[in-house]
Amino acid sequence: MSDTPDAPLTGTTKANFTDIYTQPDPRRYYKVLSRLDYQIPRRALPVFREVLEVSRRDGRSRTVLDVCCSYGVNSAHLFAPDDRQPAAAWYADREKGRLSPEELAEADRHRYAGRHGGLTVLGLDASAPAIGYARRAGLLTWGWAEDLESGDPSPELAAGIADTELIISTGGVGYVTRRTFERLLRVMRAPENLWLAIFVLRVFDYSPIADLLASYGLVTENLGTTFRQRRFANDAERAAALHDVRRRGLDPAGKEASGWFHTDCFLTRPAAEAEVPAADLLAPALREAA
Numbered sequence: 377m378s379d380t381p382d383a384p385l386t387g388t389t390k391a392n393f394t395d396i397y398t399q400p401d402p403r404r405y406y407k408v409l410s411r412l413d414y415q416i417p418r419r420a421l422p423v424f425r426e427v428l429e430v431s432r433r434d435g436r437s438r439t440v441l442d443v444c445c446s447y448g449v450n451s452a453h454l455f456a457p458d459d460r461q462p463a464a465a466w467y468a469d470r471e472k473g474r475l476s477p478e479e480l481a482e483a484d485r486h487r488y489a490g491r492h493g494g495l496t497v498l499g500l501d502a503s504a505p506a507i508g509y510a511r512r513a514g515l516l517t518w519g520w521a522e523d524l525e526s527g528d529p530s531p532e533l534a535a536g537i538a539d540t541e542l543i544i545s546t547g548g549v550g551y552v553t554r555r556t557f558e559r560l561l562r563v564m565r566a567p568e569n570l571w572l573a574i575f576v577l578r579v580f581d582y583s584p585i586a587d588l589l590a591s592y593g594l595v596t597e598n599l600g601t602t603f604r605q606r607r608f609a610n611d612a613e614r615a616a617a618l619h620d621v622r623r624r625g626l627d628p629a630g631k632e633a634s635g636w637f638h639t640d641c642f643l644t645r646p647a648a649e650a651e652v653p654a655a656d657l658l659a660p661a662l663r664e665a666a
């Protein structure tokens with residue numbers, strides 16, 4: 377993704393969190409990322425809820441695919457939006473520290489039982505431990521640990537996601553590229569009816585994915601509001617992010633220059649359903665989320 381020989385590759389100077397993505401349960405994930413004020417799932421929640429509302433076709437239950445879902449982080453927010461104890465605090469609780477991963481999954485299963493609100497949430501992530509946990513905890517109706525950057529979906533994944541109506545993602549693009557979206561849309565029964573709400577760090581260029589979606593007759597709009605994702609882990613990350621956003625012609629003032637990774641949010645809809653500008657359609661949610 378780099379366009380000059382002396383420039384750091386976009387995203388390659390980001391801190392490496394691989395070890396927290398592959399623990400047997402989410403405690404370390406939330407602990408480490410909380411230290412950096414990771415907050416994009418919480419900020420994305422009002423947008424996801426509103427998109428679910430406005431994209432509803434006939435009152436049926438909805439099928440959502442969360443790409444790079446990790447331990448079911450977005451499901452945890454969707455299922456317990458007004459909870460007095462947010463997910464990070466829930467996992468940081470001293471009592472939870474004494475539980476085995478199996479006991480913690482069981483506690484989560486109780487926490488989220490009966491709170492799915494008619495949503496079928498499917499998950500894709502490269503991490504088998506994260507997907508396994510999210511399934512055991514009742515945070516995913518079904519999930520698959522596969523890396524579509526490097527290969528085609530398994531027959532089980534292809535069949536399982538065929539009826540997806542909405543794709544969501546936070547913190548995923550960059551790890552996944554157009555390749556993953558190509559492989560996902562190829563196995564969907566009606567890709568021309570899909571909606572997508574994808575939060576993307578401003579260091580990354582979303583246009584290759586938006587172009588792919590356009591080839592299915594889907595229209596992508598940037599909602600025009602940016603959202604804090606997390607603080608930079610160190611000076612190198614900050615310098616690289618400033619370099620990357622400037623190279624993309626974006627102004628980091630008040631955003632990356634203030635010490636935070638910021639995301640854009642892209643809403644994609646079938647052309648026939650895209651009469652009202654996305655930012656108008658989601659205006660109340662954007663005020664809540666920003």
Ligand SMILES: C[S@@+](CC[C@H](N)C(=O)[O-])C[C@H]1O[C@@H](n2cnc3c(N)ncnc32)[C@H](O)[C@@H]1O
Pocket residue numbers: 397416417443444445446447449450500501502503506522523524525545546547548551552
């Ligand atoms: C920053 S986390 C985001 C998790 C969650 N969506 C959130 O916002 O908290 C990135 C996730 O991408 C996953 N990931 C990395 N490379 C991937 C790939 N090629 N395919 C699918 N998932 C991948 C990691 O395992 C990790 O769970």
